[in-house]
Amino acid sequence: MILLLPFGLQALVMAVDELVFHRRRGLDRREWLGHAVDSAGLLACLALPLALPPTPAHLGLYAAMAAGSCLLVTKDEFIHQRLCTGAEHWCHAVLFLLHPMVLMATAGLWLGLLAPSPPAALWMLRVQALGVAACMAFQVGWWARR
Numbered sequence: 001m002i003l004l005l006p007f008g009l010q011a012l013v014m015a016v017d018e019l020v021f022h023r024r025r026g027l028d029r030r031e032w033l034g035h036a037v038d039s040a041g042l043l044a045c046l047a048l049p050l051a052l053p054p055t056p057a058h059l060g061l062y063a064a065m066a067a068g069s070c071l072l073v074t075k076d077e078f079i080h081q082r083l084c085t086g087a088e089h090w091c092h093a094v095l096f097l098l099h100p101m102v103l104m105a106t107a108g109l110w111l112g113l114l115a116p117s118p119p120a121a122l123w124m125l126r127v128q129a130l131g132v133a134a135c136m137a138f139q140v141g142w143w144a145r146r
Contacts, residue, residue: 003041006101006112007128013094014135021088032143034076039136041069045103046129049110050122054085059107066103 027035045065052058073096081146082090106125108114 002107004105004124006098006105007124007131009041009137010095010098010102011131013091013098017088017091017095018135018139019053021084021091025083025088026146027143029143031076031079032139034040036136036139038069038073039132039139041065041072042099042102042128043132043136045069046106046125046132049106050124050129062107066107069103070100090131 020034022032045062048062048065080089084092100135105114106128108138109125111119112118112121115124
């Protein structure tokens with residue numbers, strides 16, 4: 001179960017990034033939409049195991065989507081270099097480390113390697129997907145009002 005730790009750590013660090021750093025400095029429309037796109041990319045990766053069985057073709061698709069998601073989350077760093085404090089950069093670095101770990105743990109759940117039973121794995125995948133969907137809804141809902 002320790003292999004599931006990246007899910008909780010990612011949620012915690014995302015909360016700090018959103019609720020501390022982003023609120024402190026504010027985000028322009030392009031940046032908050034970009035963050036919502038990052039969340040949508042992760043959500044697409046998390047949805048695949050909920051929708052399809054882990055066949056070789058589906059695993060290949062997942063690997064491609066996961067690699068794309070890992071690259072997608074780095075897209076705003078050119079903007080962040082001039083806007084963020086060192087602490088926020090460190091927070092982003094931790095998120096960049098956790099992102100592929102979350103995707104690997106998701107694959108492990110999908111393959112039945114990290115949960116005591118298939119229903120438990122399905123439940124964990126659903127909780128993770130709901131959490132990311134809630135984060136994305138918060139990102140859009142909060143920043144669209146600003």
